[in-house]
Amino acid sequence: MALAEVFEKVAGPDAPVEFRAYDGSSSGTAGAPVRITVRSPVAASYLAQAPGSLGLARAYISGTSTSTGTCTPLSPG
Secondary structure, three states: OOOOHHHHHHHOOOOOOEEEEEEOOEEEOOOEEEEEOOOOOHHHHHHHHHOOHHHHHHHHOOOOEEEOOOOOOOOOO
């Protein structure tokens, strides 16, 4: 399963986020105001070990992931 498929299952197929992964897969809305790029398996590991803000922060700080735009919670409530 490609990383973009996993993202889509978690965030939903209509998430207002463009997602790109190191494996060449992509998902979400092209040209969305928020884009997340997972550059390596290390970033995917951080996201799997600590889903949510902590995993994103670890991946970003390590330089294995980038994001543009302002992220807000993807799930209601």
